[in-house]
Amino acid sequence: MAYQIPLFKLNFDEQEIQAVTETIQSRWISTGPMCEELESVFRNDFQVLDAVSVANCTDALHLACILCGIGVGDEVLCPSLTFAASVNCVRYVGAIPVFCDIKSIDHINISAEEIEKKITYRTKAIVVVHMAGFPAEMDTIVNLAQKYNLKIIEDACHAPLSEYKGKKLGTIGDVGCFSFFSNKNVSAGEGGMLITNNEKMAKRARLLRSHGMTTMSFERASGHATSYDIVELGYNFRMDDIRASIVIAQMRKLYNDLLMRSKVRSKYIEGLSDLKDIIIPFEDNKEFVSNYIMPIVLRDSTRDKRDAIRSMLHSLGIQTSVHYPAIHRFSLYQTQKNNLPLTEYVSDNEITLPMYASLTDEEIKYICMSLKNVLTNYEIRG
Structure with missing residues (x-):
C-alpha cells in the first residue's frame, strides 16, 4: 500500500543529480577523486586522523574487527538490539559474539554494567551501537576498555554528527563505522566510512579494502604509480565515485x-x-x-x-x-x-x-x- 505518511523520505534534490552528472561526465566513476574528497570531508567534520571510504558499513565493521586484532576464538561483547551486521562482523573473523542487555527501556543502548559482568579472559573488544543516534555510556565503557585492555568499535551508522560530551560519536573508540544506506541520515543507496585516529589502522584499512594492493587504479591512471604489489590478503570493499559524489552533497545538507x-x-x-x-x-x-x-x-x-x-x-x-x-x-x-x-x-x-x-x-x-x-x-x- 502507499502510505499517507511514510517512515522516511530521501533528502534529495538537484544537488545530488548534479553531483552524479558531473562525476559521470568526468569519465572516472570507480574509486577516485570523489572518494578522496569525501574522506577529506569526514576527516574535517569529525576531526579525526583518517577516514577510509568503503562499499558499505558492513565492510567497515568487518575491517574494524580485523584492525582491532580480533580472531578465531576471541569474544566480543555486543548488543542484540541492533541490525545483524553489528554482530555478523564478529563472526566473519571467527570470533564469538557475547550478547549484552540494554541499560533500560528508556535507554536502549548496550549496558555498561552488563559489559563488565560478561568480560572474560577471552574478551577482546566491545561493539557499541548508538541506537537512533543517541550516545551509549561512553565514559564508563571507555574506562572498562582501558581497565581490561579491550578495543572499542563504534557502530555509528545511526549517528552522523551526534555528540557525547562535546565529542562526535565514532571518534571515541578505536574505530568508528558509518553507513550511507538508502534510509540513513546520509544516503547514497549503499556506501560506508571507517574513521580512526590510529595511523597504522588507517593505513592497513586502505590496503585491505582493495585486495591488499599497494596502489589503486586511480593512482596509476593519474601517473602517481605504474605498478603495484599485493602485501596482504585483502578484499574488494571499495566505494565508487558516483556514490561518493552523492554523499558529499548529502554531507553539505546534514x-x-x-x-x-x-x-x-x-x-x-x-x-x-x-x-x-x-x-x-x-x-x-x-x-x-x-x-x-x-x-x-x-x-x-x-x-x-x-x-x-x-x-x-x-x-x-x-x-x-x-x-x-x-x-x-x-x-x-x-x-x-x-x-x-x-x-x-x-x-x-x-x-x-x-x-x-x-x-x-x-x-x-x-x-x-x-x-x-x-x-x-x-x-x-x-
Missing part, C-alpha cells in the same frame, strides 16, 4: 537536516507527553544528535498488542517499523544461551514512528492523535 529533525522530535515529545501507555527512549537527552529514527516502547504490553497497534496505524496511512528484532533470537545465533529480558521486551514492544526533516506539524499531530486513538480503541476492545 547539519541543517539534523536541526530540523531535532524540531520534529520536540514536536513528537510535546504531542505524546500525556500518553501514559508509551515510553520515549532517551526522552531527556540534551546532546546534539542525529535523530535517525523515532522509537517508542509500549508499556505493559505484548508482541501481539504491538503488532496490532502497528496494523491499525498502517490502516490509517502511517508507516511504522521495528528497530530491531533481537539478533540472539535469529536461528543463526540461537545456539547460545542468553538472558536479555530488557532487550526482548523492547524488541517485542518497540514501534518506530516516521522521522524525517520535512515532516510537517500537521503530520506529526495526525500521527500523535492516531496513536492515542488506536491505543484507546485497543484497550476498549481488549
